Structure formats: structure tokens, C-alpha cells
Amino acid sequence: MRGPMNWIDERLQISPLLRAFVDRKLPGNIGWAHTLGSATILFLIVQIATGIVLTLSYVPSPSAAYESVLYIDQTPFGALVRGVHHWSASVLVVLVALHALRVFVWASYRYPRELTWVVGALLFFVVLGFAFTGYLLPWDQKAYWATVVGTNIAGSVPFFGRQMVELLRGGPELGAVTLARFYGIHVWLLPALLVPLVAFHFFAVVRQGIAASPRRQPLVTAIPGESRRDAYQREYAAEKAAGRPFWHALMKDAIFSLVLLGGVFALTLVLGAPLEPKANPNATGYAPRPEWYFLSLFQLLWYVKGPFESLLIFGMFVIGGLVLTLVPFIDRSRERLPQRRPLAMALAGVVVVGVVGLTVIGAISSPPGVAIVPPADGMTAQQLEGLKVFNAEGCSSCHQIRGIGGTSGPDLSRAGHRWAEDAIRTQILTPKNNEMPAFDGLTPQQLDDLVVFLISMK
Amino acid sequence: MTEQGGSEELSRRTLFLRALTGIGAAFAAAVAIPVIGFGSAPFWRSKAPISLLSHAVTPALRSSGWTSAGNLDDFKVGEPRFVSLSREVVDGWVKGQEQVACYVLRVGDAEAIAYDHHCTHLGCPLAWSGGAKRFLCPCHGGAFDAAGKVVAGPPPRPMLTYATKIESGEIMVGSLEVGA
Numbered sequence: 294m295r296g297p298m299n300w301i302d303e304r305l306q307i308s309p310l311l312r313a314f315v316d317r318k319l320p321g322n323i324g325w326a327h328t329l330g331s332a333t334i335l336f337l338i339v340q341i342a343t344g345i346v347l348t349l350s351y352v353p354s355p356s357a358a359y360e361s362v363l364y365i366d367q368t369p370f371g372a373l374v375r376g377v378h379h380w381s382a383s384v385l386v387v388l389v390a391l392h393a394l395r396v397f398v399w400a401s402y403r404y405p406r407e408l409t410w411v412v413g414a415l416l417f418f419v420v421l422g423f424a425f426t427g428y429l430l431p432w433d434q435k436a437y438w439a440t441v442v443g444t445n446i447a448g449s450v451p452f453f454g455r456q457m458v459e460l461l462r463g464g465p466e467l468g469a470v471t472l473a474r475f476y477g478i479h480v481w482l483l484p485a486l487l488v489p490l491v492a493f494h495f496f497a498v499v500r501q502g503i504a505a506s507p508r509r510q511p512l513v514t515a516i517p518g519e520s521r522r523d524a525y526q527r528e529y530a531a532e533k534a535a536g537r538p539f540w541h542a543l544m545k546d547a548i549f550s551l552v553l554l555g556g557v558f559a560l561t562l563v564l565g566a567p568l569e570p571k572a573n574p575n576a577t578g579y580a581p582r583p584e585w586y587f588l589s590l591f592q593l594l595w596y597v598k599g600p601f602e603s604l605l606i607f608g609m610f611v612i613g614g615l616v617l618t619l620v621p622f623i624d625r626s627r628e629r630l631p632q633r634r635p636l637a638m639a640l641a642g643v644v645v646v647g648v649v650g651l652t653v654i655g656a657i658s659s660p661p662g663v664a665i666v667p668p669a670d671g672m673t674a675q676q677l678e679g680l681k682v683f684n685a686e687g688c689s690s691c692h693q694i695r696g697i698g699g700t701s702g703p704d705l706s707r708a709g710h711r712w713a714e715d716a717i718r719t720q721i722l723t724p725k726n727n728e729m730p731a732f733d734g735l736t737p738q739q740l741d742d743l744v745v746f747l748i749s750m751k
Numbered sequence: 752m753t754e755q756g757g758s759e760e761l762s763r764r765t766l767f768l769r770a771l772t773g774i775g776a777a778f779a780a781a782v783a784i785p786v787i788g789f790g791s792a793p794f795w796r797s798k799a800p801i802s803l804l805s806h807a808v809t810p811a812l813r814s815s816g817w818t819s820a821g822n823l824d825d826f827k828v829g830e831p832r833f834v835s836l837s838r839e840v841v842d843g844w845v846k847g848q849e850q851v852a853c854y855v856l857r858v859g860d861a862e863a864i865a866y867d868h869h870c871t872h873l874g875c876p877l878a879w880s881g882g883a884k885r886f887l888c889p890c891h892g893g894a895f896d897a898a899g900k901v902v903a904g905p906p907p908r909p910m911l912t913y914a915t916k917i918e919s920g921e922i923m924v925g926s927l928e929v930g931a
Contacts, residue, residue: 335848355842355845369804438875442890448805449805450805454804455799455805456794458805459796459797459799460797462793462795463843465799465813466813468813468842468843469844469845473843542829551774574852575851576876577833579876580890594872594873594905595891595892601804602905603804603805604791604803670796685882686882686883687882687883687887688882688883691883691894700892701893701894701903701904723796728902729882730885
């Protein structure tokens, strides 16, 4: 191998560059938390490679997309490639989010790395754009309905909401034009944004060097009146003097990425590449749910209500996006230790707890309309009959019992404690409020059973 | 650049660079205008009204013409039924017959309503619950009564309806009525 490599190197003169890259000194305390960025780049390469071969058999048309995906799954390595592409997408979203969180917690976006952060924030949006446009492509039920919902959420833009929806869908309806459009955005437009942005981000990281982790005791003592630039350069020089060459860190990067890739293969082999039945625009009873990374937003719509819901959603998007992008210009202090930045840490904590919490609630809550309340131990025969009526009449679509059911009506888990038997009976037959329909078609026996069941809820 | 003849060279150089900037700008515009124009055509070609608050756009507006949903006498008054109609559909470059579903409700001796089955909140598919006598949305708890009126949840407006007429005892379903 040495012969041909030397021959090429004599023509390209590249080995001094590579040597300088691998041997350059990094700051002292570079650890496992710094492997997130390199893993992101590696998984982007995995996505590009698997994505390119998927296009060899994929057809972006409603009449053929689903069938072409089935064909891919039957081709040797096809299911594996599609599975790796699917699960790597999830891994990428997590990696990019954790990478941003790590940089935020250690305030590595400070001078002179502000622009690196801004481009990183744009890359975060590009990755989410890939995720959003990618899962329409298989044209299965999840794909179709999540895109109906997703494009309608994009319509929360004030004044031009519908125009935004039509821009995304390629017209008022979701159909052939939408699929072609999402495909074009996914495989051409977003990569055309991704590649130069990653190149910029990577160049900036290598050119400036990786930011040192914040230290309780800085390596150099501050000189009063020293400019920000001079202070930074003195400290970074000291950090590099205390550090080790890049190839030490590269080993950690490689181990972390290898473990993640192993995880992706394991997920693919165990769970496969998910595919629901073919998209059916005429479905009823199908409960649309987005991929987990958009579930928090989907769940949030339970709590944002009222005529101005769309404006609130839009406001949150714009303010959230702007704050995220402009972090280095909003937070101007020189402090980098997280324990001395309580406000920033509180903000990050609220966002993390909010997103994780909403995702968990969204994942475990049962969709209304299809919920069935299971019997509990120690119920009498009549109470069980009442529960049957409760489930059969669709009560659980609006009312919760022990955490199962909809939330548009009152929780009935303690109905017997809150209301008297007569009040429950009257409410079922002739509801006081017009939100609840009158269930006056029940037989007297059914009504008795239902009431007995409800007052047993204490 | 040499010293002698400098000013003439310099002015020529300036002229060249300015001309190149102009040519570059013209080149960029010649490519950018059609590229951005084509890519964003659905936005500026949209016939949708401009309003502060957006409304969900249903995915089934594209069907047109009149289609029979069946005999009026086969429908029970007050009990919506899910029917799948074979309709003339234009979907981009795809033209042809396609199944388009809607809920048909008989409201009297000679009247029927056909509902689009998408929730007006975000477009999720509504399902009629006979027990609760409600159209229920599986996404965010939206509920509509048999008249299509919002009774619970976040939907901003009543269910959309198709134009209907009764012809020799048959319920005919027309285009979606897109009101304000």
C-alpha cells in the first residue's frame, strides 16, 4: 500500500495537512462529552450513503411509493439499509440535540465561536427538516396522516397560513405533488443546504480549535484591563499547552460512534424498519401520531387552546428559533461554568424537562375514541355489566377512568365520590350542558348497570 | 501591475471588475428568478384568503362533479353513515376516478348533509361514535355533534360539508363548500 499512497501523496502533497490535523494539540480536558459532534458527522455520512442507495429503487409517487418500499424490503440488504436509515434518523436528532445542549451548558459558543453556534443552530433546523420530509416518503398511514397534521401546523403562520400550507404541499391538497415535493426537498434541497453548512461548521471548529471545558480555576490569572481577545488567546494557549494531540480524542470519538452504529444495527435487526399499511386518505378510526421527535409538539397542542392557538404556536416557533440561533448574542457575559449561570441553566432545564415530559406523556397517553377501560379486581357482576355499557357507548372518548380515556369531559375515576346517584342518572339522560349528548337510548337495565358502575368509582 | 501605463491599466481593470460584477448579478438573477419562482409557485399562486388566523386545509378538496351516495330511503334520520364515493379527482398530473369518503347524514324527508371527515383543527380523520352521538377526533379530543357543530376540543370551526341535492330519491354529493 505504501507505494501507491506515496505516489498519490507526491501529486497531492496532502500528508503534511493530515499530519497537522491529527497531531494538533487540543485543550486539556477533552472527554466523552466532546464525541457528540464527530458522531453527528459520521451519522450524516451514514444517512447520505444509505439514502443514496434507497433512491435506486424508490419512486416518489402515491401509486408506486409504498410498493417500491415493499420491494426495497424484499431486496437483499434492502430492509437492512432502510432500517439503518430509519433508526439513524432518530439517532441523529438525539445527537444534534445533545451536542447543542453540551455546547450550551459549557457556554462554548462564547468568543470567538459565535458564528459556529449560529451555523450549528441552522444545521439543527436542517436535520429536523430532513426528519419531517423523510417520513412521508414510505407513503404509509403514519406518513400520510402525520404529514396532514404537520403541514396544517405550518399553517399557523399569521396572514399567510394557508399559503404556507400550499407551499409545503405544492397545492391545497396532500397528494402526488406533495410527495414529489417532499422527495425533492429531502434528497436535493436539504442536502444542498447541509453540505456547505457542515463544511462551514467543521472548518470553524478546526480553525478555532475545540473550546476548552470551563474550569473552576482558570489556567491563567486575569490581568486587569486586558482585552477580551488577548485574555482569550492567552488562556487558550495555556489550555493547549496542557492538552494532548487530537489523535487521543479521536479514539474516544471512534468508540462512541461504533457503539451507536452497533445500536442502530441492533434496532434494525430486532425491530426492523417500521412500515404501516399503505396510506389511506379515507381512513376513519386511525389515530395519527408523529415520529417521537415531533411528539412533544403534537402533545403540546392539547394544552394550547383558544381562538389564538395558531398565533401562539407560531410565536413559540419564531421566538424559540430566534433565541436558539442567537444565543451567543443574547448571553454576553464571560462566565462559562454552569453553576455560575443559574438563569441559563434554568432555561435549559425547563426546555429539556418540557420536551422530554411532553414526549413521555404523548407516548403513554391512549388516543381518545379508541380507549377501552379494563375491569379492575373485586368488581361485582353488575359493575362489570356497567363497565361494558361504558365502553360500548363510547364514554371513554371524553371521560377518563384510572388514566384511560379522553380528557374533554370530567375525569370519572372518582365519580361516586363527586356526585350522588340521582345526579349521575339525570346527567346521563338529560345532560345539563350541551357538550354531552343525552344517552336516552339505553335500556333501563343498561342505565342501572352504568350508574352502579359509576358510583362504585371512588 | 507595472508602473508605466498604470492609470490606463487600472481604469481598465476597474471597468472589467465592474462589468464582471454586473454580468455575475445578471447571471445569478437569470437563474434565481425562475428557480425561486417555480419552487414557491404554490405560495403566490394560492387562491386562499389572507387572514390573521389560519384554518386547517382539508386534503380532499380536489374532487368535483356530482356523485350518488345512495338512496335517501336507505339512510336513517339522525344517524351519519360513512360512505366511500368514486369521484373524479385531479391530483397534480394524476387525473381519474378515486375513492373519496364522507359522512352522509339524512336530516329529513328530502334533505341530507355530506360531511368532509377531516377535523377542522389539524385534519385528523373523524370517526362517528354512535353511542356518544359525536364525531370524535383521535388527535386532540375535538368533538362535533351530528349537525357538525364543535362541542369539545380545539377545532376552530364546524365540520366542512359537501354540496348535496336529492335527485329522484338519490343523495347527490357535489363539491366541498369552502366557506370563510
